[in-house]
Amino acid sequence: MKTLISKYDQLNWVIIHGRGVLNTGHGSTLTHTLATAAMLSGRESYYYMRYDDSPERDNIPMIFYTVIGNPRIEITLHEEVEPVGEIFNAIVVMEPTILISQTSQRALLFDGAKKDAVLVVNTSLSPKEVIGLVKKRCLAQNWSGKLVTLRARGYDANIAFPLLAALTKAWKVVSLDDLVNALDFSGASSKAGVVRKVYSEVEPVDVRISAAEAQMTRARKSRQTCTLKKGKWDLNSYRSYQKAAAKALSYAERISAMPSWQALPPGLIEFGPLPGEKNVGFTTSFARYLRPMVNKTKCTDCKLCSLYCPDGAINFDRVEVDLDYCKGCGICARVCPSKAISMTTEFLAAEGLSEKEIVTVEDSLVEYGY
Amino acid sequence: MSKLKATSKTVTTALHKKYMWTGTRAIAEAVKLADVDVIAAYPIRPYTGVMNSLAKMLANGEFVAEIIVADSEHSQFEIAKHASAVGARTFVGSSGVGLAYAAEPIIVTALGQLPVVAIAGCRALDDPGNFGMEWNDVLTFRDHGWLMCWARDPQEALDMTLVAYRVSEDRRVLLPHFVAVDGAAVTHVSTPVEPPSKDDVAKFLPAYKPLYPLDPAYGPVTKAQHIAPSLIGPELRKVVDNSMAKAEEAIQEAWEAYSRFVGREYPPFIESKFMEDAEIALVTMGAYAKDATHVAARLLEQGVKVGVMRLRYFRPFPKKELVEALSRVKALGVIDFSYSFGSADASSVLFNEVRSALYESGSRPLLMDFMFVGGREPSVGHFEQAVRLLQRSAEKGKAEKHVLWPTLRSEGS
Numbered sequence: 001m002k003t004l005i006s007k008y009d010q011l012n013w014v015i016i017h018g019r020g021v022l023n024t025g026h027g028s029t030l031t032h033t034l035a036t037a038a039m040l041s042g043r044e045s046y047y048y049m050r051y052d053d054s055p056e057r058d059n060i061p062m063i064f065y066t067v068i069g070n071p072r073i074e075i076t077l078h079e080e081v082e083p084v085g086e087i088f089n090a091i092v093v094m095e096p097t098i099l100i101s102q103t104s105q106r107a108l109l110f111d112g113a114k115k116d117a118v119l120v121v122n123t124s125l126s127p128k129e130v131i132g133l134v135k136k137r138c139l140a141q142n143w144s145g146k147l148v149t150l151r152a153r154g155y156d157a158n159i160a161f162p163l164l165a166a167l168t169k170a171w172k173v174v175s176l177d178d179l180v181n182a183l184d185f186s187g188a189s190s191k192a193g194v195v196r197k198v199y200s201e202v203e204p205v206d207v208r209i210s211a212a213e214a215q216m217t218r219a220r221k222s223r224q225t226c227t228l229k230k231g232k233w234d235l236n237s238y239r240s241y242q243k244a245a246a247k248a249l250s251y252a253e254r255i256s257a258m259p260s261w262q263a264l265p266p267g268l269i270e271f272g273p274l275p276g277e278k279n280v281g282f283t284t285s286f287a288r289y290l291r292p293m294v295n296k297t298k299c300t301d302c303k304l305c306s307l308y309c310p311d312g313a314i315n316f317d318r319v320e321v322d323l324d325y326c327k328g329c330g331i332c333a334r335v336c337p338s339k340a341i342s343m344t345t346e347f348l349a350a351e352g353l354s355e356k357e358i359v360t361v362e363d364s365l366v367e368y369g370y
Numbered sequence: 371m372s373k374l375k376a377t378s379k380t381v382t383t384a385l386h387k388k389y390m391w392t393g394t395r396a397i398a399e400a401v402k403l404a405d406v407d408v409i410a411a412y413p414i415r416p417y418t419g420v421m422n423s424l425a426k427m428l429a430n431g432e433f434v435a436e437i438i439v440a441d442s443e444h445s446q447f448e449i450a451k452h453a454s455a456v457g458a459r460t461f462v463g464s465s466g467v468g469l470a471y472a473a474e475p476i477i478v479t480a481l482g483q484l485p486v487v488a489i490a491g492c493r494a495l496d497d498p499g500n501f502g503m504e505w506n507d508v509l510t511f512r513d514h515g516w517l518m519c520w521a522r523d524p525q526e527a528l529d530m531t532l533v534a535y536r537v538s539e540d541r542r543v544l545l546p547h548f549v550a551v552d553g554a555a556v557t558h559v560s561t562p563v564e565p566p567s568k569d570d571v572a573k574f575l576p577a578y579k580p581l582y583p584l585d586p587a588y589g590p591v592t593k594a595q596h597i598a599p600s601l602i603g604p605e606l607r608k609v610v611d612n613s614m615a616k617a618e619e620a621i622q623e624a625w626e627a628y629s630r631f632v633g634r635e636y637p638p639f640i641e642s643k644f645m646e647d648a649e650i651a652l653v654t655m656g657a658y659a660k661d662a663t664h665v666a667a668r669l670l671e672q673g674v675k676v677g678v679m680r681l682r683y684f685r686p687f688p689k690k691e692l693v694e695a696l697s698r699v700k701a702l703g704v705i706d707f708s709y710s711f712g713s714a715d716a717s718s719v720l721f722n723e724v725r726s727a728l729y730e731s732g733s734r735p736l737l738m739d740f741m742f743v744g745g746r747e748p749s750v751g752h753f754e755q756a757v758r759l760l761q762r763s764a765e766k767g768k769a770e771k772h773v774l775w776p777t778l779r780s781e782g783s
Contacts, residue, residue, distance in 0.1 A: 039388065
């Protein structure tokens with residue numbers, strides 16, 4: 001049945017992407033301050049964190065939302081916002097490798113974004129480089145919005161404040177004055193200087209990407225179809241769903257590859273891979289922002305890395321990292337007695353780009369007072 | 371202390387005396403205002419934010435209470451039960467399987483008539499890892515003598531927590547109280563919350579004076595003694611039954627007092643929207659009543675006579691108010707986040723409760739059950755569909771199918 005009432009049509013919605021522990025505290029400050037700014041300007045506002053994102057788990061992509069309603073409408077906001085359709089007015093990326101990996105719902109950065117969405121990225125990359133990545137990796141179809149890039153750490157150790165200023169400049173939903181009021185209200189008056197400075201310095205650029213330029217859209221093959229034989233579950237049809245979900249390129253495709261109840265075996269069963277095959281539905285590389293590089297000439301084939309890898313992602317017979325499962329935790333590099341493994345940024349390894357705004361877990365722990 | 375001042379700055383203008391608080395934070399503020407003596411804690415999402423906030427407040431010296439982090443939910447509810455038995459005002463809470471694990475002390479707390487207030491952050495009972503919102507975790511205890519209310523948003527969660535203490539500790543009642551908040555939808559969403567002042571709360575909720583605490587100063591008392599069923603079994607049940615019956619007037623009076631002392635008004639049992647001329651109605655509890663109301667307001671503009679009722683209490687169940695409100699309604703849809711496998715018509719808990727409340731009354735509208743189970747969240751579109759189906763059924767005088775799973779893939783939208 002066709003429905004006429006939309007839940008989202010009167011909302012201004014920003015989605016903030018970061019990584020667990022690296023960005024948890026700052027993400028919380030950012031969303032809370034923005035919601036407070038909206039509240040102080042007399043509007044209904046909300047902020048929240050998807051709580052299955054496990055912000056306490058290192059490096060896991062996670063999201064926060066701030067939603068500003070104007071005029072006041074009373075609805076319950078989804079904890080699990082399915083990024084399908086056009087929902088988000090603005091996207092903030094606290095950790096730049098999110099540009100080249102899946103986001104917390106194993107979606108792509110632009111899944112669920114409006115066509116004129118504002119994108120704010122904390123990065124040392126240039127706007128041009130970011131646009132290149134967006135075209136290649138983020139499924140931005142027909143995007144004609146605004147982009148701001150800035151090195152937030154250059155302004156303040158708490159990246160929430162510079163990012164807020166940049167967002168406010170590009171996305172006029174709250175004003176600079178509202179933002180400064182919110183800083184006063186939440187006891188962060190000392191950040192007003194930083195916020196004003198960033199606001200005057202950053203320059204949002206206009207971006208236009210047509211669907212034809214979005215490489216991911218072009219590369220997409222027709223969707224895999226899943227069939228349910230005889231109207232009830234059997235192993236082969238179940239595997240066809242698993243495969244289709246794993247191969248989905250966007251969140252919408254992933255949803256459409258989820259089985260109907262008739263296709264589910266009784267008893268909370270999920271089928272693992274057959275020996276020698278990969279567990280297609282459960283790759284874990286989305287957590288990786290640093291990549292282990294093995295120097296074969298230094299490697300003594302002692303197998304320690306393979307034994308220590310918590311994800312079993314390093315082959316025992318030949319030292320080789322399976323990038324579908326490596327989470328980039330760096331344990332292999334730590335235990336290697338001959339220093340044959342080094343961690344490099346995913347940007348450099350995958351795209352040949354040198355990114356300087358990436359922090360490590362060690363940096364962030366210092367930030368949180370450890 | 372200087373740091374504390376900076377982070378909890380109060381703005382005193384009438385317009386701005388609000389804070390952006392999550393439901394869990396708002397509840398923790400209520401616990402602080404109620405000046406609770408003993409807090410028993412054990413983490414499980416979505417309840418965890420409550421204990422986190424309380425631990426922070428205690429560490430900052432914002433109030434003084436004993437906080438005991440237990441080794442499991444079972445011990446946690448035991449601690450609350452025993453602390454209440456010796457005369458402390460206590461606070462506890464959990465979610466999902468945490469409540470299931472604590473079932474034994476939860477049940478004994480009610481039979482022991484101990485006015486413990488517990489938060490339930492509603493969460494699906496485990497399919498492992500299912501973090502979605504369902505009511506079955508709290509509703510597991512619907513038959514055991516706990517009072518149960520459902521909050522629509524962080525503001526009401528704060529208010530309900532304060533009122534829960536007053537009702538529970540009322541000498542006519544002395545029953546424990548669940549304040550249920552929908553996981554994520556209330557616990558993790560921040561909205562502007564206006565807390566009452568400490569002085570107003572002190573007037574509304576005086577210090578807890580236990581009736582017969584386990585304290586030698588009050589004379590020899592044994593609690594939860596071993597009993598012989600043939601001698602005293604049914605009589606003990608009847609005492610609880612009587613207390614539950616008395617709770618209705620205590621609740622009514624408590625909300626009147628709350629509006630008198632604090633200045634915020636609520637209808638005690640049922641919040642009705644657009645029910646005056648309604649021919650079709652939705653009934654639900656908790657956060658999603660907002661969505662139902664949003665949809666009803668939009669459909670009213672199109673001439674659909676639809677109203678929404680939000681039950682604020684599930685125990686005691688507001689039968690009288692429900693029957694009254696439905697006198698002119700032709701078709702009623704229950705927006706339900708629970709299930710009762712194998713129940714009459716394989717429907718859900720709230721639906722069965724509503725249906726049995728209406729059986730002997732003159733208000734017998736056509737009933738439809740909309741089961742939002744498994745933790746997948748509904749959208750307003752689902753509520754619109756529900757109204758349209760009710761409309762069609764009311765016209766025909768019967769529903770083709772009266773138990774529906776609107777969010778089930780391939781069945782609903």
